[in-house]
Amino acid sequence: MGFQESVVSLILASVGALLLVVAATIVALLVSYVIQAYSQKNRPPVAGPIFSQLLNFDKLFDFLTYHAKKNITFRMITPTHSEIYTADPVNVEYILKTNFPNYGKGAYNLGILYDLLGEGIFAVDGDKWRHQRKLASHEFSTRVLRDFSTIVFRKNAAKLVSHISKAANGKEVINLQDLFMKSTLDSIFKVGFGVDLDTLSGSDESSNRFMKAFDDSNNLVFWRYADLTWRIKRYFNIGFEASLRQNIVVIDNFVYDLIQRKREQMKIGKLDGGKEDILSRFLIESKTDPENMTDKYLRDITLSFVIAGKDTSAGTLTWFFYMLCKHPLIQEKAAQEVRAATQTENNSTDEFHDKLTEAALDKMQYLHAALTETLRLYPAVPVDGKAAGEDDTLPDGFKVKKGDGVNYMAYAMGRMTSIWGEDAEEFRPERWIDNGVFKPESPYIFTAFQAGPRICLGKEFAYRQMKILAAVLLNSYKFRLANENEEATYRVMLTLHMSKGLYLYAIPRQ
Numbered sequence: 465m466g467f468q469e470s471v472v473s474l475i476l477a478s479v480g481a482l483l484l485v486v487a488a489t490i491v492a493l494l495v496s497y498v499i500q501a502y503s504q505k506n507r508p509p510v511a512g513p514i515f516s517q518l519l520n521f522d523k524l525f526d527f528l529t530y531h532a533k534k535n536i537t538f539r540m541i542t543p544t545h546s547e548i549y550t551a552d553p554v555n556v557e558y559i560l561k562t563n564f565p566n567y568g569k570g571a572y573n574l575g576i577l578y579d580l581l582g583e584g585i586f587a588v589d590g591d592k593w594r595h596q597r598k599l600a601s602h603e604f605s606t607r608v609l610r611d612f613s614t615i616v617f618r619k620n621a622a623k624l625v626s627h628i629s630k631a632a633n634g635k636e637v638i639n640l641q642d643l644f645m646k647s648t649l650d651s652i653f654k655v656g657f658g659v660d661l662d663t664l665s666g667s668d669e670s671s672n673r674f675m676k677a678f679d680d681s682n683n684l685v686f687w688r689y690a691d692l693t694w695r696i697k698r699y700f701n702i703g704f705e706a707s708l709r710q711n712i713v714v715i716d717n718f719v720y721d722l723i724q725r726k727r728e729q730m731k732i733g734k735l736d737g738g739k740e741d742i743l744s745r746f747l748i749e750s751k752t753d754p755e756n757m758t759d760k761y762l763r764d765i766t767l768s769f770v771i772a773g774k775d776t777s778a779g780t781l782t783w784f785f786y787m788l789c790k791h792p793l794i795q796e797k798a799a800q801e802v803r804a805a806t807q808t809e810n811n812s813t814d815e816f817h818d819k820l821t822e823a824a825l826d827k828m829q830y831l832h833a834a835l836t837e838t839l840r841l842y843p844a845v846p847v848d849g850k851a852a853g854e855d856d857t858l859p860d861g862f863k864v865k866k867g868d869g870v871n872y873m874a875y876a877m878g879r880m881t882s883i884w885g886e887d888a889e890e891f892r893p894e895r896w897i898d899n900g901v902f903k904p905e906s907p908y909i910f911t912a913f914q915a916g917p918r919i920c921l922g923k924e925f926a927y928r929q930m931k932i933l934a935a936v937l938l939n940s941y942k943f944r945l946a947n948e949n950e951e952a953t954y955r956v957m958l959t960l961h962m963s964k965g966l967y968l969y970a971i972p973r974q
């Protein structure tokens with residue numbers, strides 16, 4: 465046999481071996497699918513293999529809603545376990561409260577989230593979660609944080625108006641989502657970490673780079689839930705995993721620099737006794753426990769607060785203004801309530817800010833309802849995942865196996881007629897109002913803030929920020945979509961962003 469022939473037969477043998485491995489893997493996956501799908505009694509109905517999510521990735525939350533409308537609890541199959549999805553409030557209460565210890569984030573979620581969020585509060589269970597929850601809840605309950613954050617929100621709202629006024633006078637289109645993301649990032653950096661970023665002015669290149677890297681990573685990490693080959697891609701540093709790695713380097717440089725600056729402030733005694741922001745509280749704690757409170761751990765804690773403080777409120781405000789543009793009468797009603805609550809007759813921003821007191825905000829019940837209605841249809845965390853620690857049975861009788869993913873779908877729940885009635889998909893803030901007063905719903909039905917021991921720590925903080933920003937903008941402008949025929953869509957991420965941004969005109973109010 466000549467040299468060329470030997471090479472050809474070697475290549476053929478290698479291709480043959482590769483095909484055999486691929487065929488064996490496909491057969492193994494099929495067998496695993498069939499076993500999981502058909503041989504277990506009292507399991508939730510199967511909606512398909514998990515990779516069907518990949519085929520419907522751009523519309524993932526609607527794809528899950530479509531299945532939830534057929535079966536309120538269902539599952540999708542991965543080669544190793546089932547991912548259970550539920551929109552049933554009774555199951556949600558059981559998972560989030562009644563049997564809370566069995567439904568932690570689990571190793572599966574931590575594995576997916578680790579590169580971005582590390583061991584921050586969103587990703588961990590057990591002692592690490594308890595420790596961060598305790599320190600952060602203390603911080604959130606203080607009057608100091610409440611008063612300080614209100615000042616920061618008002619200041620950033622004024623900056624936002626001044627930014628918009630330039631475009632409004634020039635009749636230019638503005639991207640409100642982008643402005644909200646910047647404004648809420650500035651607020652969480654000031655309140656959470658005691659740092660003035662001023663991304664809104666656009667002058668700080670590094671914070672803008674950080675914000676973009678953070679948003680892209682949030683999207684790229686979500687791919688891991690649907691693309692089961694992500695570990696291989698990460699190993700070879702290819703595809704979306706290569707982009708994720710590059711983005712995380714940008715994020716790390718930015719956050720480690722922040723921690724370094726705070727440590728230096730602490731060395732010269734500026735932080736002791738002050739404890740004015742969340743990061744300072746953790747840094748002071750790190751002096752008593754330096755082995756565990758490393759820079760890496762502080763980085764993880766910081767990033768969890770960035771994702772919590774920026775994306776959720778900015779995303780909700782974006783969808784809120786989108787809905788107001790789609791429903792001009794509701795926009796007018798909310799604007800009139802703002803003026804009545806502050807007893808404002810003209811749009812002088814200075815006069816308005818003085819009148820935007822705690823009492824005035826409390827009077828804005830319709831605004832509160834309209835923000836809540838937005839969260840019902842566009843929950844900032846559309847799907848939230850837990851993992852079963854042990855075999856279990858849900859209240860509806862379906863069996864859960866140890867290691868199963870168990871997800872509740874806030875996005876689908878907001879669209880279920882079985883929960884909200886025939887008008888479930890309509891934007892109707894009035895459904896939250898009783899005798900002129902906002903009427904809350906059970907957190908197991910309206911799940912936007914989660915519920916039980918891990919309920920959102922920043923709920924009150926978020927409403928205050930959103931009400932201040934919304935009130936200041938509604939007092940100053942009427943908003944109209946730049947393209948009234950376009951329907952907004954979301955970008956599939958851990959949090960619900962609008963895919964292309966929110967482009968609109970801001971018309972000064974008389």
Ligand code: HEM
Nearest residue numbers: 585772773776777780844845912913914918920921922926
């Ligand atoms: C519209 C605004 C917000 C919504 C809809 C929202 C929703 C949520 C949801 C669904 C969770 C559970 C996430 C999970 O476990 O996977 C959560 C947790 C959390 N949220 Fe919020 N959030 C909002 C704003 C905020 C803000 C502004 C902050 C802080 C500044 C904050 C701080 C937290 C923290 C610390 C947790 C972790 C709680 C724990 O695991 O014990 N949130 N939030």
